[in-house]
Amino acid sequence: MAKKQMRQAIESGCPDGFQYMHPVMLKNFGQWKYHDHPRPGVLRHVGHSGDVVWTVKAGTQRILDVFTLRKLCDIGDRYADGHVRFTMRSNIEYMVADEAKVEPLINALETAGFVVGGTANSVAMISHTQGWLHCDIPGTDASGVVKAMMDELIDEFKNCNMPNRVHITTSCCQINCGGQGDIAINVQHTKPPKINHDLVANVCERPSVVARCPVAAIRPAQVNGKPSLEVDEKKCICCGACYPPCPPMQINDPEHSKLAIWVGGNHSNARSKPSFQKLVAGGVPNNPPRWPEATMIVKRILKVYKEDAKDWERINDWIDRIGWSRFFELTGLPFTKFHIDNWRGSRKSLNASTHIRF
Amino acid sequence: MADKKHPTPMLDELEHGPWPSFVSGIKRLRDQHLDERVNGVANDLLGQLEHSYETRKGYWKGGTVSVYGYGGGIIPRFSEVGKQFPESKEFHTLRVQPPAGNHYSTDMLRQLADSWEKWGSGLVTFHGQTGNIMFIGATTENTQHFFDEINEYGFDLGGAGPCVRTAMSCVGSARCEQSCANEHKIHRKLVNNFTDDIHRPALPYKFKFKVSGCPNDCTNSIERADFAVIGTWRDAIKIDQDAFKEYVAVKGRQHVIDNIVTRCPSKCMSLRDDDSLEIDDRNCVKCMHCLNVVPKALSPGDDKGVTLLIGGKRTLKIGDLMGTVIIPFMKLETEEDYDRLVEIAEETIDFWADNGLEHERCGEMIERIGLVNFLEGIGVDVDPNMISHPRESSYVRMDGWDEEAEKWFKRKMEQRQAPASETV
Numbered sequence: 001m002a003k004k005q006m007r008q009a010i011e012s013g014c015p016d017g018f019q020y021m022h023p024v025m026l027k028n029f030g031q032w033k034y035h036d037h038p039r040p041g042v043l044r045h046v047g048h049s050g051d052v053v054w055t056v057k058a059g060t061q062r063i064l065d066v067f068t069l070r071k072l073c074d075i076g077d078r079y080a081d082g083h084v085r086f087t088m089r090s091n092i093e094y095m096v097a098d099e100a101k102v103e104p105l106i107n108a109l110e111t112a113g114f115v116v117g118g119t120a121n122s123v124a125m126i127s128h129t130q131g132w133l134h135c136d137i138p139g140t141d142a143s144g145v146v147k148a149m150m151d152e153l154i155d156e157f158k159n160c161n162m163p164n165r166v167h168i169t170t171s172c173c174q175i176n177c178g179g180q181g182d183i184a185i186n187v188q189h190t191k192p193p194k195i196n197h198d199l200v201a202n203v204c205e206r207p208s209v210v211a212r213c214p215v216a217a218i219r220p221a222q223v224n225g226k227p228s229l230e231v232d233e234k235k236c237i238c239c240g241a242c243y244p245p246c247p248p249m250q251i252n253d254p255e256h257s258k259l260a261i262w263v264g265g266n267h268s269n270a271r272s273k274p275s276f277q278k279l280v281a282g283g284v285p286n287n288p289p290r291w292p293e294a295t296m297i298v299k300r301i302l303k304v305y306k307e308d309a310k311d312w313e314r315i316n317d318w319i320d321r322i323g324w325s326r327f328f329e330l331t332g333l334p335f336t337k338f339h340i341d342n343w344r345g346s347r348k349s350l351n352a353s354t355h356i357r358f
Numbered sequence: 359m360a361d362k363k364h365p366t367p368m369l370d371e372l373e374h375g376p377w378p379s380f381v382s383g384i385k386r387l388r389d390q391h392l393d394e395r396v397n398g399v400a401n402d403l404l405g406q407l408e409h410s411y412e413t414r415k416g417y418w419k420g421g422t423v424s425v426y427g428y429g430g431g432i433i434p435r436f437s438e439v440g441k442q443f444p445e446s447k448e449f450h451t452l453r454v455q456p457p458a459g460n461h462y463s464t465d466m467l468r469q470l471a472d473s474w475e476k477w478g479s480g481l482v483t484f485h486g487q488t489g490n491i492m493f494i495g496a497t498t499e500n501t502q503h504f505f506d507e508i509n510e511y512g513f514d515l516g517g518a519g520p521c522v523r524t525a526m527s528c529v530g531s532a533r534c535e536q537s538c539a540n541e542h543k544i545h546r547k548l549v550n551n552f553t554d555d556i557h558r559p560a561l562p563y564k565f566k567f568k569v570s571g572c573p574n575d576c577t578n579s580i581e582r583a584d585f586a587v588i589g590t591w592r593d594a595i596k597i598d599q600d601a602f603k604e605y606v607a608v609k610g611r612q613h614v615i616d617n618i619v620t621r622c623p624s625k626c627m628s629l630r631d632d633d634s635l636e637i638d639d640r641n642c643v644k645c646m647h648c649l650n651v652v653p654k655a656l657s658p659g660d661d662k663g664v665t666l667l668i669g670g671k672r673t674l675k676i677g678d679l680m681g682t683v684i685i686p687f688m689k690l691e692t693e694e695d696y697d698r699l700v701e702i703a704e705e706t707i708d709f710w711a712d713n714g715l716e717h718e719r720c721g722e723m724i725e726r727i728g729l730v731n732f733l734e735g736i737g738v739d740v741d742p743n744m745i746s747h748p749r750e751s752s753y754v755r756m757d758g759w760d761e762e763a764e765k766w767f768k769r770k771m772e773q774r775q776a777p778a779s780e781t782v
């Protein structure tokens with residue numbers, strides 16, 4: 001149904017950011033000397049030229065309605081210099097060249113209900129995905145979990161009382177779009193997919209579904225006289241990888257799709273090399289609308305980390321120092337057979353030494 | 359105004375509490391927006407979301423939607439419960455590439471908001487984890503209208519599907535003293551070289567570029583990018599000894615020893631008796647810790663460049679992989695340097711397009727065929743900086759050792775003769 005006059009796209013790709021950049025940033029591009037941190041939520045960068053730029057960072061609901069977006073713009077026009085940027089974790093940043101503008105800007109943001117913070121040793125905004133609001137495969141919501149959790153962690157966002165920064169992520173399926181985090185809250189299915197055999201033949205490209213399974217548990221089969229697929233339920237690891245290419249293989253289960261909590265993912269090369277997160281808790285109920293059980297565990301981990309870690313230790317650095325045995329002891333989380341890895345390369349995660357802390 | 363508002367008792371629970379509520383935002387669109395279309399969409403979206411909360415299930419399914427001439431960039435969403443919630447039954451997301459570094463003027467944001475409320479739901483995210491502006495919720499028809507409008511003033515779709523994806527870069531040189539690179543230029547040079555591969559998905563699977571100006575790696579590129587570009591330097595860390603002594607005077611020696619000297623992973627520093635700092639730069643691994651603690655006194659050196667790592671990705675299919683080094687250091691000063699960077703990216707994508715299996719990420723292919731085969735495929739020589747340690751297993755065929763050793767000596771000789779700007 002090609003329309004008569006289809007417009008030819010201009011394949012311009014990624015726009016030039018310089019045209020929108022705050023003039024002081026533009027002028028001092030590549031010429032910054034150092035920064036300091038006058039108060040939580042505020043950074044002060046000083047250039048070799050002597051120029052100074054103040055940044056005020058604020059958390060939002062991330063899923064912005066146009067009213068909220070315009071409100072953020074109004075604040076930018078009235079109290080900042082009409083330029084903003086967004087951080088990796090979807091916070092908004094306002095830059096001003098004049099110190100006198102900082103306090104009024106903070107007041108304007110807070111009065112409008114935004115949360116100034118997220119800098120230095122704070123619990124940063126939780127990075128999250130789409131969930132029930134928009135994804136086609138989610139086991140849980142994303143924005144809702146994060147809203148409920150940030151309500152509880154807001155003081156840690158507004159202050160900088162952690163040993164080092166804490167990046168929390170969430171993922172609403174086991175593909176784990178949310179990425180690695182100091183703490184990650186991810187869906188973990190516990191039952192194999194339930195197959196609607198009437199639909200498979202029409203909806204799924206069977207060979208590619210078979211190929212998608214990480215443990216080769218799927219094979220083609222005739223069911224009720226129709227071509228379908230079957231799953232070796234003993235082999236199945238309930239990862240849900242088959243579900244996106246074959247929606248009749250329903251993996252999401254209101255009861256048995258749980259949340260699992262992982263810690264120690266750290267993308268930075270600072271001190272230790274980047275690290276992947278490790279499983280610490282499973283079987284956490286997927287409990288809308290406020291997911292209190294997951295938040296409780298996160299708060300418990302944060303409390304122990306805050307008390308026990310040394311300055312500058314990220315969660316992975318801290319656990320490297322104190323050992324896993326102490327981590328489970330301090331957090332009171334149960335250690336189970338599920339914590340012992342059996343995926344490829346897992347022997348490297350076993351303790352082949354007598355290094356044991358008593 | 360929507361005729362009949364769906365009750366949302368569970369979502370209402372997310373309007374309490376001090377953090378800004380996205381539910382309140384969607385309700386504003388339902389109750390206050392002047393366009394009835396927007397009211398209706400928001401109402402049915404809330405209805406469907408409440409239904410998900412009640413049943414703990416998602417109700418969106420995919421499909422095929424694109425704009426004229428493109429094969430990707432839209433995440434199609436059709437409701438499985440569209441009969442109950444007809445006004446949001448087509449609710450596609452447009453992935454739009456943000457300006458490099460995520461900078462905006464408020465004027466530009468307003469212009470985007472105007473276009474979006476005209477054609478879409480009025481809900482938008484800056485940005486999704488993929489790095490795109492996510493314009494969430496448009497019908498199939500309006501997807502084209504919205505794209506046409508914003509494309510006229512400089513915005514283009516990002517990637518979705520088996521294609522090159524939208525890139526990300528850190529704030530970097532624009533406002534960060536640690537930056538060793540022009541992230542903006544790298545970001546746009548790389549990704550804008552592949553616009554065809556972004557818009558017309560034809561690769562084995564997704565391919566992501568991410569650019570960080572220094573090893574702090576604020577874009578998570580090692581863990582999340584198939585092709586990570588990270589700024590670094592080769593010469594000595596710059597020390598402003600007066601500023602360092604001032605820091606010691608304020609914080610105390612114990613603090614400095616406990617938080618800086620003993621935290622260096624390669625144990626390459628020492629606090630002198632006069633409170634100045636000594637760094638054995640040959641053993642510095644550029645971990646950034648000391649520079650992060652005392653940015654006023656310590657800065658990256660002058661001989662800047664980038665390290666390239668290939669193969670980072672998340673769980674599907676074989677488990678999480680980190681990117682690993684393929685170019686330990688290259689300068690990015692001249693246009694030829696940038697061309698070489700783009701060339702490495704092209705070689706990588708071409709080799710992977712030819713050798714990757716369907717739905718196999720570049721890192722998974724390397725895991726399957728071995729790093730050496732990949733390096734030979736893209737014409738890059740082996741280097742000890744690519745490994746944590748040499749082989750531990752003796753199960754390997756090593757005929758041809760002498761020729762390989764000869765290559766190494768020849769390369770070393772050439773490097774000694776070449777100007778310092780060459781790759782180490």
Ligand code: HEM
Pocket residue numbers: 129130134135136137175176177178179244245433486487488489566582670671672673674
């Ligand atoms: C609306 C639907 C979807 C959205 C919004 C979405 C979004 C995302 C996002 C934000 C990420 C993180 C990107 C990053 O790290 O740069 C991601 C990663 C990923 N997505 Fe999706 N995704 C969707 C559907 C799917 C589907 C259907 C599949 C599988 C067929 C899939 C496979 C993956 C995988 C494997 C990753 C892992 C991260 C990586 O290796 O980069 N996604 N997705």
Ligand code: SF4
Pocket residue numbers: 528529530531534535536537538570571572573574575576577
């Ligand atoms: S990656 Fe490095 S250069 Fe980029 S913003 Fe982070 S600290 Fe600065």
Ligand code: SF4
Pocket residue numbers: 271621622623624625626627637641642643644645646647648649
């Ligand atoms: S940059 Fe890292 S490795 Fe180098 S001296 Fe500082 S702490 Fe040590």
